[in-house]
Amino acid sequence: MLAAAHPRRRRWLDAAFLLLGAALIVLSLGTLAALLLDLLRDGLSRLSLEFLTSFPSRKPDQAGVKSAIVGTCAVMFVTAVTALPLGVASGIYLEEYARKNWRTAIIEINIANLAGVPSIIWGLMALGLLVYALGLKRSILTAGLTLGLLVLPIVIVATREAIRAIPQGIREGAYALGASRWQTVRHHVLPYSMSGILTGAIIAMSRAIGETAPLITIGALTYIAFLPPSPVTPSPPFVSLSWLDSPFTVLPIQMFNWVSRPDPRFHANAAAAGVVLMSITLSMNALAILLRYRSRRVIRW
Amino acid sequence: MASEPIAGEELNLEFRLGLTPVRRVLRRVKERVIEAALFLAAAASVLVTLGIVGALVYESSTFFAHVSIIEFLTGTQWTPLTADARFGVLPLVSGTLVTTAVALAVAIPVGTICAVWLSEYASHRIREVVKPALELLTAVPTVVFGYFALLFVTPLLxxxxxxxxxxxxxxxxxxxxxMVIPYVTSLSEEAMRAVPLALREGAYALGATRIQVAWRVVFPAALSGISASYILTVSRALGETMIVAIAAGMQAKLTLNPTEPAATITAFIVQVSLGDLIHGSIGYQSIFAAGLVLLLMTLGLNILGFLIQRRYREAY
Structure with missing residues (x-):
């Protein structure tokens, strides 16, 4: 039922809502801007090449994020190796192979539920299962696996959406020419959905980079004044995996450590670490938006 | 679900492609192996769930061997790390609920109004700019939000x-x-835009204004999708960790007053993890019991969302 207000009042209400909505959007984006400006104001004075290449220290003006940056890169490598193949393969299976039966239903409900599990719970799982039951200790490997599994649902959902956007006719054309199902996936479905999958992968990795809570739970150390052993060795076989066992810290944990100290001089360090972290995640997200925008313009079925 | 080549047709094609019998068998075996591998990848996520539930239940069960469930659920003191340890989870639950309530008081009205505005008022071009910009809020690491809350918002307040x-x-x-505004806005906006144009046109034809169409026609029609977005938002707010660990304090305290410091379930887990905890001690087990409570809360919400979707789904 529609209220029979006076026409002039109704038009006034309409205009008021138009303004209210615009104001709230400006307010939300303004908060984001305030956050960025606050971070820059507090952190810019500490941001220097020295900050990026120094180990953490008890003296606030000598502390840096070297070990945190290296740790973030190492953990993200393991995360990507875990989440991307597993996620894309799951997505392909669910869209291209799965029959409508109870097995598929269980997997689908399960993935939907996993996406809603709070990140700290992943940390508890990693602590009980990976650190103690499997004996992986508080290592880069444990952290990478934890974050890889945490972002797995994001990769799966993105892969499925990208694959679903491909018209059925493409597959039928391939089948008609005698392609097997895998050939169809390999030569048609995957290449055409690549930009969508890539977008999802970038979003997933940017989420993983900023994730702090599960790594605290598995006991990432906050004071690491050394780098993990190098993955390249001078003697054969030239590749070493011992870095996987190394203790580590990452950027968000280093920032958390500094922000929770009472000495305000460390807060400037936290802000500077925040600037580094935000420039990474924001540029990854910008890249994802760009990719999505471009693929929408280029591909017209 | 994908259309699949019909078995007989496939055979026929392989024959016409001139594949020798050996290559035909090889091809079929390869297909099977690939399908099995892909299935295993998809099934891995079920193993992960079992791992989560298993770890939480296993560690909690040893906790509940020491602490009665009644005390856990009704006790009003939570001091598991002190000599005189008390294990009443209510202070942690109250902290979690209060922060979540404050968050929802912001996110639900603001997010909903923004969603209506974007879906019913904004032009296509504005929407294309504003939506991704709002979603950038989800790209901010939570530890940065925590910094912002402690060192910018609190002094302001x-x-x-x-x-x-x-x-x-x-x-x-x-x-x-x-932080959770974009969860409300994105999903609600999508739900509202999925409402068919004919409904709006019908209302306009009856003389409704834009605001009436938005709130009395489109909003109710999209309610199932909108409530799904609310439920996702609640579960995000319940599980948020770093913001509360940094800005809300770590002292467990039974209070409903938001201007006081108090620990949430998540903040407690962080606090314990930061210390050197002995594996198997009661303090170690207590974080799993607390985590189990949180998992059950979010799982309950997920189920609720599923039921609402099923009950109120409007199909056009």
Whole structure:
């Protein structure tokens, strides 16, 4: 039922809502801007090449994020190796192979539920299962696996959406020419959905980079004044995996450590670490938006 | 679900492609192996769930061998790390609920209005710019939001509320609220835009204004999708960790006053993890029991969302 207000009042209400909505959007984006400006104001004075290449220290003006940056890169490598193949393969299976039966239903409900599990719970799982039951200790490997599994649902959902956007006719054309199902996936479905999958992968990795809570739970150390052993060795076989066992810290944990100290001089360090972290995640997200925008313009079925 | 080549047709094609019998068998075996591998990848996520539930239940069960469930659920003191240990989870639950309530008081109205505005008022071009910009809020790491809450929002609030302590649930809740706005907005906006144009045109034809169409026609029609977005938002706010651990304090306290400091379930887990905890001690097990409570809360919400979707789904 529609209220029979006076026409002039109704038009006034309409205009008021138009303004209210615009104001709230400006307010939300303004908060984001305030956050960025606050971070820059507090952190810019500490941001220097020295900050990026120094180990953490008890003296606030000598502390840096070297070990945190290296740790973030190492953990993200393991995360990507875990989440991307597993996620894309799951997505392909669910869209291209799965029959409508109870097995598929269980997997689908399960993935939907996993996406809603709070990140700290992943940390508890990693602590009980990976650190103690499997004996992986508080290592880069444990952290990478934890974050890889945490972002797995994001990769799966993105892969499925990208694959679903491909018209059925493409597959039928391939089948008609005698392609097997895998050939169809390999030569048609995957290449055409690549930009969508890539977008999802970038979003997933940017989420993983900023994730702090599960790594605290598995006991990432906050004071690491050394780098993990190098993955390249001078003697054969030239590749070493011992870095996987190394203790580590990452950027968000280093920032958390500094922000929770009472000495305000460390807060400037936290802000500077925040600037580094935000420039990474924001540029990854910008890249994802760009990719999505471009693929929408280029591909017209 | 994909259309699949019909078995007989496939055979026929392989024959016409001139494949030798050996290559035909090889091809079929390869297909099977690939399908099995892909299935295993998809099934791995079920193993992960079992791992999560298993780890939480296993560690909690040893906890509940020491602490009665009645005490756990009704006790009003939570001091598992002190000599006189008490294990009443209510203070942690109250902290979690208060911060979540503050967050929802921000995110639900603001997010919903923004969604209606984007779906019913904004032009296509504005929507294409504003939506991704709002979603950038989800790209901010939560530890950065925590910094913002502790060192920007709290000092700001202290000018309005003079006796506000440095750690308080209000500032943490407000910042969580801003953080989850995009969850409300994106999903609600999509739900509203999926409402068919004919419904709007019908209302306009009856003389409705834009605001009436938006709130009395489109909003109710999209309610199932909108409530799904609310439920996702609640579960995000419940599980938020770093903002509360940084800005709301770590002292477990049974209070409903948001201007006080208090620990949430998540903040407690962080606090314990930061210390050197002996594997198998009661303190170690207590974080799993607390985590189990959180998992059950979010799982309950997920099920609720599923039921609402099923019950109120409007198909056009």
């Amino acid at each position: 202290q000018r309005v509320i003079p006796n506000l302590p440095g750690f308080n649930m209000l500032s943490a809740g407000l910042v969580i609220g801003v």
